[in-house]
Amino acid sequence: VFMRHFEELEELARELHGEQKRKYTGEPYVNHTVKVAEIVKTYGGDESMVYAAILHDVLEDTPTTEDDLFSYITEITGDVKLSMDVLRLVKELTDVYTTEDYPDINRKGRKEMEAMRLGKTSSKAQTIKYADLLDNGMDIMANDPKFGEVYLKEKSQILKYMNKGNIELYNKCVENLSI
Secondary structure: OOOOOHHHHHHHHHHHHOOOEOOOOOOEOHHHHHHHHHHHHHOOOOHHHHHHHHHOOHHHHOOOOHHHHHHHHHHHHOOHHHHHHHHHHHHHHOOOOOOOOOOOOOHHHHHHHHHHHHOOOOHHHHHHHHHHHHHHHHHHHHHOHHHHHHHHHHHHHHHHHOOOOOHHHHHHHHHHHOO
C-alpha cells in the first residue's frame, strides 16, 4: 500500500512549519514541500524518499529536533526502519553551512561548501534535492528574476557536484535552471 501515510505526514509538515509562508506567493510553506514530494514520486522515488521530501525542510526551518522528528514519523508510520530511512534523508538534505554556524564565511563560500557536501550525499537525497531545486527555481524565476540569476548560478554550482540521483530529473534541472 504505497504512500499510505502521505496525508498524515503532509499534516505533520503543515503543523511543524506552522505559519511559515512562501516568500513570493504568501502561500503556506508546506505547499512547496508537497510539490517536491510529488516531483520525487513522479520520478520514481520510493516511499522513504517521498516522505523525506514532504519533511525535507523541517530540521532546517523549524525548532523540531532529530529525535522529535523520528518520534513523529514512527508514531505515524508504525515502522522504525522506514522512519530511520526518512530521518536519514532529511538529515542529508539539511543545510550544514549556515550563516549561524559559519558567520565568518561569506554566502558564496558557504554555498560552495554546501554544494560539495551535497555531492557526497546518497542518490536518494540527491534526487530529492533536484526536485527541491526545480520547484524553488521555477518559483524564484517567475517572481524575482533579478535574484533568480544569483540563485540559478548557485544551483548550477550544486548540480556540478550532485550527479548520483535520478538522471531524468537531473537533466530536467540542468535544462530548467541553466542561465
